[in-house]
Amino acid sequence: MRKTVSYVLVLAGAAVMLLPFVAALGNSLKSFAQYIQVPPAWIPDPVQWDNYAEVWRRAPFGLYLVNSVVIAVLAVVGNVLTSAMVGHALARMRLPGKQALLTMALGTMMLPTVITIVPNFLLFRSLGWLDSLLPLIVPYWLATPIGIFLMRQTFLGIPKDFEEAAGLDGANPWQVFWRIHLPLAKPALATLAVFTFTTSWKAVLEPTIYLTSPENYTLPVGVLSLKGQFVGNDQLVTAAAMMSLLPMLIVFVLAQRYFVRGTMSAGLKG
């Protein structure tokens, strides 16, 4: 009985969570006239499969996908690696002023992107990086505040016995980090990887500002590029958005196990 109630509650919750997704899927298969119809129809009639083909006709989504994947993968590699290194240093090494450094790093999280976008634009312009993928990748190779915090918390939770034992066996600090601590931090690394991937994947503001050539567009910018001023093309935008969701969904499904464990251990629930 108790199990049944639990299942019913879980299913009801899942249905509520799925509802917007189902509505979006339905909208992606409507004509414009049906899209704006009031009251809205759940089932598209007729089903406009052509919306998906039209999206591909209008914009090179294959290219956008490649750009997004290149950016997201490099962002993940860079952020996981550098945040782990910084987090490890802050958690396990003797470093004067490390608490102040951590506070400063976390403090930058309080600045909204719109505040930093112009200085960053000027910086990237002086580096000659505008309209390239670099401004969307390189910052992730300098560690991110959320990554530093997550990894620091994880490394703080690993007992000192491991590194003391490794030290007795002659391991240097790099070996302790790479061979002992990093493997133990796999759930947190996976969590950070998923966070970084999703953040990078769905970023809109920075790619919009830094990228001007359509061949450099990312998927979200490509999706929004379909948005019309007077006739919204909303059905096409929704179809494109549904397609752009797929890779993120795949990443989440693959890393789900680690993701849940990682968020639990790092206290990042919610």
Next chain:
Amino acid sequence: MRVRVLAAAAVAVLTMAATTSCGGSADDSGAVTLKLGFYAAAGDPADTTMRQLVKEFEAANPSIKVQLEVAPYVKFFERLRTQIAGNQAPQVWLSDGVLVQEFAARGALADLSDRVKSVNAADYSGIELNRDAQGRVFGFPQGAQTPVLFYNKKMFAEAKVAEPTAEWTYDDLAAAAKKLTKDTNGDGKPDVYGFRAYSPGFTESWWPIVKAFGGDIVTDGGRKVVIDSPQSTAGLDWMLGAMGKDGFAPDYVTTEAMGKGVVHTLFATGRVAMSYGIYARTLPAQSAGVDFGVAPLPKGPSGRGNVAIVNSWVVSKAASPAQNDAAWKWITFFSGEGPQRKWAELGEAIPINKKVATTALAPDRGPVFLESLDAATDLGTNAVWSEYTEALAKRMNEALSGATPVAAALQSGQKEAQEVIDRFYAGKTQ
């Protein structure tokens, strides 16, 4: 070993990512490279037509190479403001008409006053609407928008109500709208309304109504806010009556809750029988298959209150002399009969080439828009248009929602909008 492979791979991919950078402003052959920015959705007819026109322009001007920078409206201006700050703006771009003075006042635009003297101004609409308080022109018209009264012919026929005429007054509008308002599902509340009075896009709502009732918004070249007047009060009272006691228009909360995009489709989806709409609103109405006509705005105590927005080509002040020349060539090319006719086929904007406008627009609707455009004043443009209209609209919306009495809202709206203007112009002689 694995670390080294990883590092090498990362360096290789980063190098590849870096090499995707685009080129500069001129090539080795000495040809002028012109970055041209405009807003359109990817693959939309406007995007396709603009690209065709650019090809034609390049073919006619082999020494000019055009690099396009295209983005949808909101994203285009989001990026543009950052580009201007970083001195990376296109050399010529399509500006929303209400933003021309904003860019000009911040030193981003070249003064086109002398260039404009070289064309026959009588051949084009909207040049005068672009002139600032000092008589300078920073933008050349690309396409115009002006609100008129859209009406649904089928709904009028079903309700046996005579279609709007040029002689209609606001009383006529109200009388017809009441007859067109219906409760189709029998729940005791109307679900089809005769008229849409409120819209977050005030060009199609309170702005022309306030003017028609004899009020005004700004004077003195956009420096003085004058909306707090008995005439403005009368205009807003008419709107409040439409949404309240007379009940022929959806109220503020209902309309606002629909969201801006949906509000603009109220007419296209048959939820209102009449609506003020700019020329571009013909597109969703046509896409939704509505049989509609347009009529002049009704007459108020002080006329029709026609207003217009003239979207314009502007030239970056940072453009080199050669790029400035090339930009002007593009502007005159686009204003020519052939390109204007192609652009008119999109149905997005009223052509600014008068010869084209008189022949290319639908014969049943074109004259109404053109007469409205001829009679129109600008939308109170100045260097802080976005900011002061936002301050004003906030108070106007409070009045129209019934949250604040009209008199108090007009008073505070005028004060706050004036503060925005004064803050910018303080100490400025121009």
